[in-house]
Amino acid sequence: MDLVPFQDLMARTYGARDRSRGRDATVAWLAEEVGELARASRKGTATDQLHELADVLAWLASLAEQLGLSLADAADRYAAGCPRCGTIPCACP
């Protein structure tokens, strides 16, 4: 699924509830999910890892929505490769 429809889907599914909790709560949930992803990447199964990747992405989309920003626009930062050296693969020292 592309980022634009995914962010829209998350906004329609959880947007009202997430907005009422506010940005700070969303950042806290995102951080908690990143922690769970870190654990899954060390000792989880591929199913666990996919689950945690999805949860991180969902909370990231929620935060982007509350900031009035687009995850797709954020991804564009890397559209031409490394934003620092401008090459693929990165040639930074």
Ligand SMILES: [Zn+2]
């Ligand atoms: Zn680079």
